[in-house]
Amino acid sequence: MEENHNFEKLQEIATRLRLHVVDMIAPSGQGYVQQGLGAADIFTSLYFAEATMDPSNPTWEDRDRIFLTTAHNTAIFYATLAERGFFPVSELSTYVNDGSKLEINSSERMGAFVEATCGSLGQGLSVAIGCALSAKRQGRSSRYYVILGDGEMQEGQIWEAAMLAGAKGLDNLCLIVDYNFVQSEGSMDKVMSLEPLLTKMTSFNFSCLEVDGNDIAALLNAYAKARETKNKPTFIKANTVMGKGVPSLEGLMFHQLRFPEEVARSARTELEAQI
Amino acid sequence: MRTLTQLEAADFINRSFKPLPRAYGDALVDAALSDPRIVALCADLVPPTETDRFRDVLPERFHNVGIAEANMIGIAGGMARSGEVPFCHSFCAFITKRVLDQITMQAAYPNLPVKIVGFLPGVATLLGVSHQAIEDVAIMRPIPNVAIFEPSGPEYHAAMVQLALDWDGPVYLRMKRPETTPPEFSPMPLEIGKGVIRRDGSDITIISAGLCVSESLKAAEKLSRQGIEARVIDMASIKPIDSDLIIESALKTRAVITAENHSVIGGLGSAVAEVLMDEGIGIPFKRIGIQDQFCEGGTTPYLMKKYGIDADAITTSATGVMKRKAK
Numbered sequence: 230m231e232e233n234h235n236f237e238k239l240q241e242i243a244t245r246l247r248l249h250v251v252d253m254i255a256p257s258g259q260g261y262v263q264q265g266l267g268a269a270d271i272f273t274s275l276y277f278a279e280a281t282m283d284p285s286n287p288t289w290e291d292r293d294r295i296f297l298t299t300a301h302n303t304a305i306f307y308a309t310l311a312e313r314g315f316f317p318v319s320e321l322s323t324y325v326n327d328g329s330k331l332e333i334n335s336s337e338r339m340g341a342f343v344e345a346t347c348g349s350l351g352q353g354l355s356v357a358i359g360c361a362l363s364a365k366r367q368g369r370s371s372r373y374y375v376i377l378g379d380g381e382m383q384e385g386q387i388w389e390a391a392m393l394a395g396a397k398g399l400d401n402l403c404l405i406v407d408y409n410f411v412q413s414e415g416s417m418d419k420v421m422s423l424e425p426l427l428t429k430m431t432s433f434n435f436s437c438l439e440v441d442g443n444d445i446a447a448l449l450n451a452y453a454k455a456r457e458t459k460n461k462p463t464f465i466k467a468n469t470v471m472g473k474g475v476p477s478l479e480g481l482m483f484h485q486l487r488f489p490e491e492v493a494r495s496a497r498t499e500l501e502a503q504i
Numbered sequence: 505m506r507t508l509t510q511l512e513a514a515d516f517i518n519r520s521f522k523p524l525p526r527a528y529g530d531a532l533v534d535a536a537l538s539d540p541r542i543v544a545l546c547a548d549l550v551p552p553t554e555t556d557r558f559r560d561v562l563p564e565r566f567h568n569v570g571i572a573e574a575n576m577i578g579i580a581g582g583m584a585r586s587g588e589v590p591f592c593h594s595f596c597a598f599i600t601k602r603v604l605d606q607i608t609m610q611a612a613y614p615n616l617p618v619k620i621v622g623f624l625p626g627v628a629t630l631l632g633v634s635h636q637a638i639e640d641v642a643i644m645r646p647i648p649n650v651a652i653f654e655p656s657g658p659e660y661h662a663a664m665v666q667l668a669l670d671w672d673g674p675v676y677l678r679m680k681r682p683e684t685t686p687p688e689f690s691p692m693p694l695e696i697g698k699g700v701i702r703r704d705g706s707d708i709t710i711i712s713a714g715l716c717v718s719e720s721l722k723a724a725e726k727l728s729r730q731g732i733e734a735r736v737i738d739m740a741s742i743k744p745i746d747s748d749l750i751i752e753s754a755l756k757t758r759a760v761i762t763a764e765n766h767s768v769i770g771g772l773g774s775a776v777a778e779v780l781m782d783e784g785i786g787i788p789f790k791r792i793g794i795q796d797q798f799c800e801g802g803t804t805p806y807l808m809k810k811y812g813i814d815a816d817a818i819t820t821s822a823t824g825v826m827k828r829k830a831k
Contacts (some may be wrong), residue, residue, distance in 0.1 A: 258520075259630060300634065325630060327806040332632040334801065348634025349598065350571055380548065383570035413548045414568055420548055421570035477513040487520040495508040 239445050243273040247474045248500045249308030253324040255493035262488050263471035265305035267409050272309040274448040284314035287341040293371050296344050298353030299378035300334045315342045351384025358394050361402045373402045380412030394462045395434030402462040403455040409469045411482045435464040442467030475499050525682040529554030531662035533561050546593040547573045553593035553623050577603045580618045581610030589617045596622030596637035611674040615649045619668045621677045626765030632801030638794045642770025644676045652742040654678040656717035658686045663694040699746040705733030709753040712763035713739045713772050720763050722815035750779045759829040761790045763818050768793035788828035790821045
């Protein structure tokens with residue numbers, strides 16, 4: 230399972246993505262800063278190490294598919310796609326501008342690298358399962374990664390989908406829940422707890438792992454284990470820290486913040502110091 | 505430069521939150537304080553649906569059910585069967601399209617007082633296609649027992665709560681949170697099944713609802729400068745609709761246009777056309793709305809212009825209809 234990864238380089242990419250998140254959201258104050266910073270390591274590990282893809286041919290049929298079902302977490306998503314070469318980095322500055330394709334909720338009008346339009350929570354997992362089932366029948370070796378939100382798991386459709394994936398033993402499917410513990414109204418506990426989540430998913434016939442979602446090596450290890458697991462889908466509970474990478478913002482639990490100029494400026498300085 | 509501490513950052517962020525206008529939410533709290541049957545449910549969109557004060561003032565009657573809209577409607581059905589009057593809150597897109605079967609079977613068929621309250625009507629959101637409800641009126645309108653009301657501004661928000669209570673059955677409120685705190689306004693009353701003549705004129709009738717009412721009033725001023733006097737009707741009661749006023753206005757002005765922040769298929773324009781056709785009134789007529797297409801996210805003025813539902817689009821359509829009338 231030992232694989233050769235340049236962790237220093239991956240870490241640098243994650244920091245660069247975080248800088249984009251700050252730069253994209255600062256001008257308008259529209260977007261999800263804390264979630265973007267928190268999920269940067271999940272995106273880095275998937276797009277720059279784990280998944281197989283060809284930015285020059287985004288519809289390549291043997292690519293691995295990554296579904297972002299929390300489609301509002303787009304500052305980090307677009308930054309990742311641009312840095313990975315799917316579109317020019319210069320387009321990031323049009324984020325949420327009138328007329329820009331870089332809307333807050335990603336839609337497939339951007340291109341095939343948005344595998345499905347998922348802004349309405351709870352729907353993306355079913356689509357990914359449909360693709361994974363087709364791949365099995367067609368004998369394709371692609372893998373199917375789904376980045377889920379923790380709050381999103383309150384949607385009933387998630388559980389219908391999980392039940393099916395478990396029953397079918399879909400081992401080409403890997404769920405990564407970005408467990409930042411915050412939803413619109415505040416902490417998950419306050420609204421409706423998902424716990425004991427791993428027990429639940431285990432009983433749905435998933436192979437379950439819990440990792441530090443801000444540890445790129447731990448994430449890559451988990452994906453590797455998922456690849457080796459047969460006859461079961463994998464569920465990775467990736468515990469992330471909101472605002473990760475920017476010490477002044479780390480752990481501040483805001484679902485949406487207006488990103489005051491002073492805070493954005495400080496965040497940029499803190500990130501630049503890391504490169 | 506010096507970087508911020510976590511405390512300083514949190515302080516800046518906390519101070520950047522502006523209090524949101526809450527004309528609807530305050531009216532709901534007021535109603536609930538005098539009517540113990542009223543409860544509020546929310547699918548984890550509390551401030552965006554103006555229910556934060558309800559949560560704080562009447563916590564034992566407030567239920568944030570999580571991000572689970574279908575479950576919320578079923579729960580509301582159970583509460584309504586138990587003598588409560590549940591007001592359910594989410595965005596228009598989710599509280600109609602996503603839960604249509606639950607609304608039909610657990611609120612409409614048993615004709616229970618389940619009040620379905622959606623925010624972000626039509627194209628009016630930065631969030632894009634997943635959060636836009638351009639077909640919600642069309643899918644709610646044919647469901648028996650359901651009434652549909654849409655305010656044209658915060659001055660009518662309190663009346664929405666009253667209309668919802670006055671209708672003895674399920675209601676869909678299509679709400680728009682003001683983006684800025686509105687200047688002082690006097691709450692205005694509304695009646696079920698009644699349109700409001702907001703401006704009178706004898707050349708053409710513009711029937712509109714929601715965001716498009718103020719655009720229609722602006723258009724009427726432009727038309728007036730061209731010598732065309734428009735009657736502007738605010739059809740806040742989309743269902744039941746004010747057939748008498750539509751017929752009377754059509755016969756008086758001999759030209760009708762409708763304007764709505766919704767698809768031209770199945771919404772207010774269709775409702776008005778149904779009334780006119782049933783009555784056998786064949787006059788120049790035009791529906792203004794989203795032209796059977798998905799829309800992008802953006803600022804509201806940008807989207808209203810891009811999709812042809814702003815004052816300019818209404819003025820142009822009215823001029824065209826007047827030419828047909830002259831023939």
